Amino acid sequence: MQLHDVWFVLIAFLWVGYFFLEGFDFGIGVLTKLLARDRRERRVLINTIGPVWDGNEVWLLSAAGGTFAAFPDWYATLFSGFYLPVLLILVCLILRGVAFEYRVKRPEERWQRNWEHTIFWTSLLPAVLWGVVFGNIVHGVKINAHKEYVGGLLDLFHPYALLGGLVTLVLFTFHGAVFASLKTVGDIRERARRTATAVGLIAAVLVTGFLGWTQADKGDGASLVVLVVAVAALVAALGATRLGREGWAFVFSGVTIVAAVAMLFLTLFPNVMPSTLDESWSLTVGNASSSPYTLKIMTWGAGFAAPLVMLYQGWTYWVFRKRIGTQHLAADAH
Numbered sequence: 001m002q003l004h005d006v007w008f009v010l011i012a013f014l015w016v017g018y019f020f021l022e023g024f025d026f027g028i029g030v031l032t033k034l035l036a037r038d039r040r041e042r043r044v045l046i047n048t049i050g051p052v053w054d055g056n057e058v059w060l061l062s063a064a065g066g067t068f069a070a071f072p073d074w075y076a077t078l079f080s081g082f083y084l085p086v087l088l089i090l091v092c093l094i095l096r097g098v099a100f101e102y103r104v105k106r107p108e109e110r111w112q113r114n115w116e117h118t119i120f121w122t123s124l125l126p127a128v129l130w131g132v133v134f135g136n137i138v139h140g141v142k143i144n145a146h147k148e149y150v151g152g153l154l155d156l157f158h159p160y161a162l163l164g165g166l167v168t169l170v171l172f173t174f175h176g177a178v179f180a181s182l183k184t185v186g187d188i189r190e191r192a193r194r195t196a197t198a199v200g201l202i203a204a205v206l207v208t209g210f211l212g213w214t215q216a217d218k219g220d221g222a223s224l225v226v227l228v229v230a231v232a233a234l235v236a237a238l239g240a241t242r243l244g245r246e247g248w249a250f251v252f253s254g255v256t257i258v259a260a261v262a263m264l265f266l267t268l269f270p271n272v273m274p275s276t277l278d279e280s281w282s283l284t285v286g287n288a289s290s291s292p293y294t295l296k297i298m299t300w301g302a303g304f305a306a307p308l309v310m311l312y313q314g315w316t317y318w319v320f321r322k323r324i325g326t327q328h329l330a331a332d333a334h
Contacts, residue, residue, distance in 0.1 A: 003296060004289035007070040008272070010302065011063055012265040018059035019130070019168075020257050024250075025049050025056050027176015029096070029123025032116060034173075035180065035195050039109075041188050042116055044324055046100065048183040051320040053100060055313050057093065062309075069298055073147050073288035074272040081141060081149025082133055085156065089126045089133075096122035127172045128165040132156060135164030138214065138264050140274035145281050147288070160213060167203075167210045171260070174199045175253045178237065182246040185325040193241055196249070200238045207234060207256070211263060218267040226266060230259035 028049050036042040068075040079086055095118055103115035139160050142151035177196035181189050211227045219227070237252035268274075272288050275281040289295065 003292055003299065004070070004285045005270075006299065007066065007289070007295055008265075008269060008285045011066050011070065012262065014059055014063035014066060015265070016258050016261045018056070018063055019172075019261050020254050021052075021056040021059060023168075023172040023257050024175040024179035025053050026123045026127040027172045027174065028180060029119050029176075030127065030169075030173050031176050031180060031192075031195070032123075033120045035177070035188070035191060039112065039116075044184060044188060045180060046103075046119065047324055048180060050100070052313075052316060054097065055316060058309065058313070060093075062306075066298075066302075070290055070295060071272055071283075071285070071288045072290060074283050077143060077147055077149055077273055077283060077288075078137070081143075081151070082136070082156065084153055085129050085133055089129050092122035092126045124169065127169045131165035131168030132161045134168075134261075134264055135161035137273060138218070138268055140276040140282070142277050143273060143275035143281050143283065144277060147281075147283060150277075163206070163210050163213070167206045167260075170199060170203045170206055171257060174203045174237075175250075175257060178241060178246065178249045178253045181241070182250050183323055185323045188325065189323075193244065193246070196241045197238065200234065200241065200253075204231070204234050204238065207231065207260060211260060214263065214267055219263075220267075223263050223266045226259050226263040230256050230263065233259060 028045050032042045032045050036045055064075075067078070099115040099118040099122065103112055103119070106112075136156050139158070141149055142155060144150050174196055177192050177199055181192035181196060184192060208231055211230060215223055215227050233252045233255035237249045237256060240246075240249035240252060270285050271282045272285060273283040275283075290298075
């Protein structure tokens with residue numbers, strides 16, 4: 001295995017980690033409108049991710065930075081061709097961070113309500129758009145012989161990509177509902193379990209359809225095994241949720257996301273962005289990568305920094321592992 005293959009695997013790992021962690025993060029944001037009945041319950045939901053949401057986004061920065069350094073042609077074509085969807089995601093992530101921090105700065109109801117609306121929409125839109133983006137990456141886009149995207153904005157919204165957007169939205173919402181049931185107590189915990197069951201059934205249909213479509217179009221034996229793992233894990237998550245085993249439900253919902261994203265990268269390799277105009281114009285791990293020396297230096301740096309970041313983030317989750325409920329909120333907090 002050459003270094004550009006190693007870095008393809010590493011970048012896939014970073015995206016898997018991002019969607020696993022940011023998945024329930026986005027899901028909680030969506031559930032602030034679908035699950036919470038009043039402001040106190042919305043505060044509970046937001047507090048479940050309050051200590052960790054910004055750390056989850058480190059995985060996105062690492063994935064984008066790794067792509068820029070290891071596969072500059074992939075980075076250039078991806079972020080220029082998908083400029084508007086990616087820009088919208090970036091704006092949402094910025095506003096979302098501001099909403100988390102500024103929501104509690106003033107006690108006025110209108111102030112807090114507006115920021116809570118912002119949290120909902122800036123969680124929902126990226127959840128959809130990431131599915132659209134990766135649906136296009138796997139399906140292929142109009143790339144010419146100069147490695148440039150020559151399609152239009154509407155070319156990105158075809159049935160496969162739109163289904164991918166629905167899958168990520170529903171799957172992240174399910175993952176968030178399972179996380180909410182794991183991290184809360186009282187009535188909101190019971191409603192989170194019921195919500196997880198209802199959303200999970202929809203997710204099972206959509207995930208099976210999307211991954212089945214992917215398998216039929218680009219799959220092989222290895223991707224078929226991962227597809228079975230993803231669907232089986234989702235069924236197991238639903239079963240654990242019904243039994244009130246929130247810890248196992250969260251593990252299995254996480255495995256579903258990990259397996260689904262891993263399958264997309266399995267079907268993509270050795271391409272990084274297939275061309276629908278001419279297969280020979282596709283960007284691959286070979287023709288889109290940096291020099292071997294650059295990849296070597298990056299490998300040493302990643303080998304040192306990545307374990308430290310993962311240990312620190314794991315410690316953060318351990319420190320804030322306890323459940324919370326409305327009874328834990330200060331009456332005058334704003």
